[in-house]
Amino acid sequence: VFINYSLNHMLYYRTIAVVHHYPQFLHIYMRLSLRNDRELKFARTVIFTVEEINRDSKLLPGMTLEAVNGEEQSCKSRIQALLGHSSSGVSEDINTILGPLSIPQVRTLLHLVVSHLSTCACLSDKKLYPTFFRTVPSDRFQIIALLKLMEYFDWRWVGIIHSPSMYATQATTEFIKEAKKEGICVEYMKSFSRSSTTSDSITTAEIIRSSSSKVVLLFMSLSYTKAFLKIMEGRNITGKQWLGSESWITQTDLASATRKSILQGAMGFAIPEASIPGLAEFLLNLKPSDEPESAMIRAFWEDVFHCSFTPSNTSAMCNGTEDLRTISNDYTDMTEFRAVNNVYKAVYAVAHALHALLQCRNASNPTTGKQCVNMKDIQPKQNGDTVAQYDLVNWQMREDGSVEIVSIGEYDSSSSEGKNFKLNDITKIIWGGNHIPRSVCREPCPPGTRKAINKRKPICCFDCFECPEGTISNQTNAPECLICPPEFWPNDRKDQCLPKPTEYLSYKEIMGALLTIFCCLGVFLSLLTSIIFLVHKETPIVKANNSELSFLLLFSLKLCFLCSLTFIGRPSDWSCMLRHTAFGITFVLCISCVLGKTIVVLMAFRATLPGSNVMKWFGPPQQRLSVLAFTLVQVVICILWLTINPPFPNRNMNYYKEKIILECALGSAIGFWAVLGYIGLLALMCFILAFLARKLPDSFNEAKFITFSMLIFCAVWITFIPAYVSSPGKFTVAVEIFAILASSFGLLICIFVPKCYIMIFKPEQNSKKHMMGKIPSRTL
Template identity: 35%
Template sequence: MLTKNYQLVFAFVFAIHEINKNDKLLPNITLQTEILDDAFSSLKASLATLDLLSLGRMDVPNYKCTWEKSLIAIIGGLTSQTSLQIANILNIHKIPQLSYGSFDPIFSDKIQFPSLFRMVPDEIFQYFGITQLFEYFGWNWIVLLIPEDESGERFHRILSASLVQKDICIALTQSVPTVTSYFSNPILQKRLNAIAAALLSKNINVILVYGDSQSMDGLRIILESYEFFQKQPMERVWITTAQWDVTTVFSGIRFTERSFNGTLSFALHTNVVPGFQEFLENLNPIQSKIYLLKEFWCSAFICSLPMYNLNYPNLRNCMGEEKLRNLPGSVFEMRMSSQSYSIYNAVYALAHALHYADSLRAKRKAIGTENSWKHMNIQPWQLRSFLRYIRFNNSAGEEVFFDENGDLASGFDVINLVTFSNQSFQKVQVGGIDPQASAGKRFTMNGSAVVWNHKFKKMPPRSRCVENCQPGYSRLVQPGNYVCCYDCVQCADGRISDHIDASECAKCPDDHYSNEKQDQCLPKRDIYLSYTEPLGAVLASSAVFFSIITIMVMGTFIHYQVTPIVKANNWTITCILLVSLLLCFLCSFLFLGTPGKVSCLLRQTVFGVVFSIAISCMLAKTITVVLAFIATKPGNKMRKWIGKKLATSVIFLCSVIQTLICAVWLITAPPFPEADMHSQPAETILQCNEGSETMFYLVLSYMWLLAFISFTVAFFARKLPDSFNEAKLITFSMLVFCSVWVSFVPSYLSTKGTNMVIVEVFSILVSSFALLACIFFPKCYMILFRPELNVKEHLVKKKH
C-alpha cells in the first residue's frame, strides 16, 4: 500500500463530513460515499466504475439494481489512463466525473468528454513554468527523463518546442521503462543500468523528470541502489513535475533523501484547510469505519489488528491510539497534499452544484413549473450544466471555478524539498504559477529561499554547455552543434552587446557611439524642461500657486458682487480678465515636459491669444475710465458710448485680430517638435520649432502694441479723480508688463535649449501675476479688510 496516498481518502471523507454537518449547504440532502481503489490499473478502474453504476449488486452495464441510492457523480482517477477508462464508461450515462490528477490535454475536448471536469489546471502552464524556471536560474543544458509511453513522448514534444524558443537545450533524453512483473530481472537490470550510466557520464547538474510514482519506479530503483548500496547518491538538482511526489514510497522502501535533497517540484496548488489536521489527529482505526482504514493503519504503523483478522507475523498489535503526526513524512504527511486538496475542492464543487440545482428545483416548484424537474432526486445529466458554471470560495478562502475547457482555474506551486538524515524532510514553497495574473506576473520565484543540495555548497548550481558570453561579445554557433554550445566573439567598433549571451551585436544609432568595451552605446542626453528638474518644479508650483490665487480672487468677487466696489467695475470685463489671467498661468504648463506635437502647436498660439484677451481687457478698462470721466461733464455727448457694448467690442476686436494671426501661423507654418542634436556636444535638445519665426515675433509684436496702447492711455488718465477710475493701477500694471516683455527679447535670443523655455515661462508668470496683483489686490484688500470703504458714499466722494 502507498500509505501516503491514503490521505486522498481522508480528504474525501473529511469534505463529506463537513458538508453533511453544514446547515446551509444541502440542508435536506445527505451525501453518501462509495470508495473503490483502482490500484493504478485501467482494468480495475473499469470494473470499479461498473460496480458503482450498479451500486454494488451486479456489474451489469446500464442496469440499476436498486433505487435506494442514486449515483450523482464520480471523483477519479489519479492518472490519465484510469481517468480515460472511467470517462469512456460515464460518458454513456452522462454522469459527471471530476478527475483530480489527469493532465492529458485530450480531456479538455468537451465534445469527446462532455461530462469530465478536471480539478487540475491546464498543463500548458506547467510547461510555461518549467521554461521560466530554467531562464530564472540561467540553466540551458539539462537532462530529461520521461516515461516510456505516449504521455512521455507528448511531454518531450511540447516541452522541446517551448525550450528552443528560449535557447535551452536538452542534452540527453532518457525513457524510463515501467517496472512490471512482465520484465525478467536481467532485462530490467540491463536497461536500468544503461540509464544510470548515461546519467553519470553526463556532467549535467539539472535533471528534469516527468512522470508519476508508478512510471518512475525504475528511476527510484536506480537512486536507491546508488545511494544505499553503492554509497554514491546522485546529487543533482532534480526538477519534478506535478504528477510525481518524490517523497511517496511504498511501505518498507527507504526514501533517498541525499539524492533528492534540494529538489524543486512543481505541484498542484494547495492551501491549509481549517480542521483537517484536527480530523487526522482524532482518527482511530477501531472506532472509525472509513474504507480500508484498518489496513492502512497496520501498514503505516507496522502492526497487527487481530480482532479484524489482520494478523502479521512478528508484529506487535495496534493499540488504536497511535498518532499520524508521529509517522515519517515519506509514510504520511499531516499537511494536505496537492491531490487531496483537489479532491476536497471536487467534493465541494459537487455539493455546490447540487445546492444550486436543488434551489432551482425548489423555486420552480414554488411558481408551479416543477414538471421539468419533477423528480425528487436530481439527475446526473442535470448536474453537469451547474458544474460548468460553478464558482465558490472554499474554507481556505480561495475561489474555485472551471474555465471554458472544464479545467480548474488554478495554478501550480514550486516546492523546494529539504531533507534530513533521519528520513524526514520539509517542503517549502519558493514560487508559483498563477494563470489568472497578468502576463509579467504569472511566474514568481524566490531564488534566495531555495536550499540546494549540499554538493553545491549553498550556491545555485551551474548547468550550461559553455560559460555565458559577457556583454561586448556575441554568440557564434558552429554548424552542426547545439545552439547552447557556442563561441564568444567580440563586437566590432560601432556595435555593442549590452546583455549576457547576445545572439548578435547591435549597431549604435547615428547619435550614439560605442565605448571601449563594446557593451554600451553612449547617447547624447535628451534635455528639456522637466517637472522633475528643480527649475521646472519651481515654475510648475508657481503656476499652480498663482492659479489658486486667481481662483480665490474670482471667488471673492463673486461672493461680494453686490457690493459697490465690485459694481463700480465692469463685471463683464472683470470676469473675462480673471478667466484670461487664469488661462495665462495654466498655459505655462504647455511649455513644461517633453515637447509633443499637440503641445508645440498650442503653446505659443494659446499664450498669444489669452494674453491678448487679458491686455484687451486692460485696454477696455482704461478706455471705459476715460470715457466715464469725460461723460460726467454736463452736456457731453460721450455718455451714450459708455456701457458694456463698448468694452466688449474692444475686447472682441483686439482678440480676434490676434486669433487670426495665430490661425494664419498654424495654417502656413505650424510649430512642430524637433530634436536639436547639434547645438550641444553631448546633449540632444528636445524643443519646439516655431515653424515661422516671423509669425512668432508678429504675435509678440501685436501683444506689445496692445500693451503699449493700454499703458499710454492709462498713463495720461492716471491723474483723473480716484472716485472715477483705476488708471493708476492700470498704469503701474502695464509698466511692469511692458518691462518684463521688453527684457524678454534679448534674454530669449541670447539663450538656447531649456533656458529659452525657462525665460518665456518666467515672463508669462511674472507678467500675469503683475496684472493680477496690481489690478485686483487693492480691491480685495478693501473688500476683505476695509469694508467701511466699500460703500457707495465713499466711491462718489470727490477728491479735494
C-alpha cells in the first residue's frame, strides 16, 4: 500500500507507484511540499491502520500489509494500491498520469488509487478514471443534500461564493444545474481568490451585504475559506445564513470572536463522526525516535515546539521527549475523527478487497466465482461511489469566539426517497439572523392568485396575478385559475368556490315583511268595509249601489290582497302555478264586479227616464251571469296555461354572476300575457263606460269613483309592464306585488271609502230623501 499526500502540503508519508521508473515525480513532490499538520495526522492514521490489520489473524492471513513511503527507493514488490490525495484537483492529475490508458507500463505496477477527501463528482467517470476509488462521498451527494435542506426551509433564492479550484468550480456548476431542477435560483455567483485585490474584496462584501437572498453557500476548500473569512472580517456582513461545504464546516479553528457575526448559525453537511479506539493515543504518542530517518518529522517537531535538533543561537535544543498533548493544532485535535475515519476506511477497503480476491476454495474464488488468482493477477474492480452519509451540523458560537459543532440532522443516500433527509429538533438550531430566514426572490403566490413566469427574470422571480372574476386558485403558486361550477361563486379571497346564495323575496327581509303588512292591511280594510256595508245594508246608499255586487267586489278584493302573499316566500311548483292563476282569476272577478256596477249605474240612469224598461234586461240574474261569464273566460285561459306549459320554479344564474335568483319562470309567456291582456281589456272597458257615465247626476256619482279607480288601475299596470321587465331578481316579484296592492287599494279607496265616510260620519246624508233631492224634477 502506497501513501500519497498533498502537493501543496508537507508529505510526511508519501509514495509514488512508479518510483524507480519515474523518480522525477518524487523529486518534484518533495520540492513543492509544505507543512500541513492535518496531512501528518492522515499519514500516521495509515500507519496505525496497517499495524492494526496486520495484528488481525482473520484478515489477509499469512500476509503482511506494508505502508511504503517515497523514501523507500529499494521497494521492488508490485504496488497494489495508492492512498491519497486530499485534493480533487491533484487526484485528477495523479489519475491522469498514472491511469492505465495513459501509461501502459503503470498497469503492471498499480491497481487502484483510493482517496479519502477527493470529493469532485468528475472523478466518478470510470471511463476517464477506471482505477480511482474513494471513501468520501462524491460532491454530487453533498449537493443533493444541500438542496434537500434548502427545500425543507423553502430557501429558493441563494448566493454562492466559491474558490477557483476544481473542487469548488465543479461543485458550483453541478449545484446550479441541480438547483434549476428543484426551482431554486442563484442570485449571484462570485469567485473568490486568495490573490483578490482589496477592491475585489470590497465588491464581494457589498454583493453579499446588499443582496436580497438571505442564504449564502460558501463552497471552498479549507485554505480558501480561511483566507475569505479573514478578508470579510469587519465588512459588516450580518443577518445571512451561511451554508458551508464539508471541507470546512467542521473546522473549529476558523472560529473567532470577530467572525461571530458571519459564522454564527452556519450550517453544512459533514462526514459522519466516528470513534477509532486507540488512534488518539497512537497519534499523540509520536516521537521523533519512531521515525529516526524522517527529516520531515524532525522539521515538524522543531516547528511545533520551537526548538532545534542541531545547535542554534535562536532556539533551544529539542530532546525528542516533548509531549504533543501540550500543543494545540490540527494534528493534536482529537475532538473529532470525521476525515480521519475516511483514511481509516480506505486502508481497510484495500485490505478487504485483497482478502476477497485472494480467497481460493476448490480452485475457484468464492467472491467472484472465477478461477483463483494470485497477487500478480489482480486487476482493478469497477465499483461505484461510496454510500453517502452526512451529519447536518450547526455552528453555535460563544462570546469568546469558540464554537460548538452541533449535529442537527442527517442525510443518508441509501434510504428511500423522502426519508433520506432527517432533521432533529428544530428549536435547538441557532440561526444566522436569530430566526429562520426567508430567502425567496418573490413570496409564493397565495391562493386566489396565479403564478406567471417573468421571462426577463429568473424562474424564482415570478409574478402573481389575481384570479379573474368567477375563478379561483386553492393552492399556493397555482399555475392557472379554475372556473367555478355554474352554481358556485368564489369567496372574497378567491380561494374557494362557495355555493351561490339563493335570492328570493322572503318574509324575513324588510321588503317582504312590509309587503306582507300591506297585504294584511288590505285584507283588514276590505273586511272592515264589508262589516260596515253589512251593518248598513238597509240604508239607501248601500241599496242604491247594488249591495250584491258590492259584497262580491269586496270579497274579490280580499282575494286580490291575499293572492299577493303567494308571491312572497321560496318558490315551489304549487306556489308558482297558484300565484299567477290566482292573481289572474281574482282580478278578473274584481274587474267584472266593477264592470257590472258600471253597467248598473248606466242602466239605473236609463231606468229613471219615463217609459224606460231597461233594468229588466240587466237585473241581478244578468249581473251574476255577466260576472260569471267574464271570470270563466279567465279560468279557461289559466287552465290552458297550466295544461300546456305551466309556471315552474327556476334557478336563474344568468342575471347575476355571484348569486342565483330563485324565481317562478312563466312557462308559457303567451299564457302570462294573455292573462294580463284579458285583465287589461276588462279594465279598459270598465274605464270607458265609467268615463261615459261621469256626468250623471250626483245621486249616481259612483261612476266618477269608478273612473278614478280604473284610472289608477290602468296607470299602475301600464307602469308595471316596463318595471316588471327591467327589475332584477326579487325586485321583479316586489314590483308585481306592488302593482296588485296599488290597484287593489285604488279600487277599495275610490269605490268604498266615500260611501263608508257618509255612513259613519254623515249619516244624515244616508237617506232616500237626500239622495232623491238632488235629482231635478222633470215634466215628461
